[in-house]
Amino acid sequence: MLTTDTPDIHGRGTLNGVIPYPSPARLFEDTASTEQIPLQRSAQTGVLTDLSYVQLVGDGAASIDVGFPVRYSHSALEVCDLAEPEQLIRLLIAVAKGVNSSLNLKPDNQT
Secondary structure (H helix, E strand, O other), X not given: OEEEXXXXXXXXOOOEOOOOOHHHHHHHHHHXXXXXXXXXXXXXXXXXXXXXXXXXXXXXXXXOOEEOOOEOOOOOOOEOOOHHHHHXXXXXXXXXXXXXXXXXXOOOOOO
């Protein structure tokens, strides 16, 4: 199952992942459903990337974190089901085709 982050609150600590923008998150969910690609949400704690800060600079940047499940991350024996990256590639291509000028890339509280 591919994963998308659920909303996290950075105020709980310093390492709480990415806050996905609603419209791109919906686009990924709807596209995965249409393409019949399994999608699973993930809640991240103890994860911090550059995206965690970029999305909060100035007016913010439309952000969503996607990936595929792995075991033993950052070890010499990191493993995954090879079908997962293939599904992610299919999803990214389908999502890219679905992006158009009607996609709202501003936070819900901005017009």
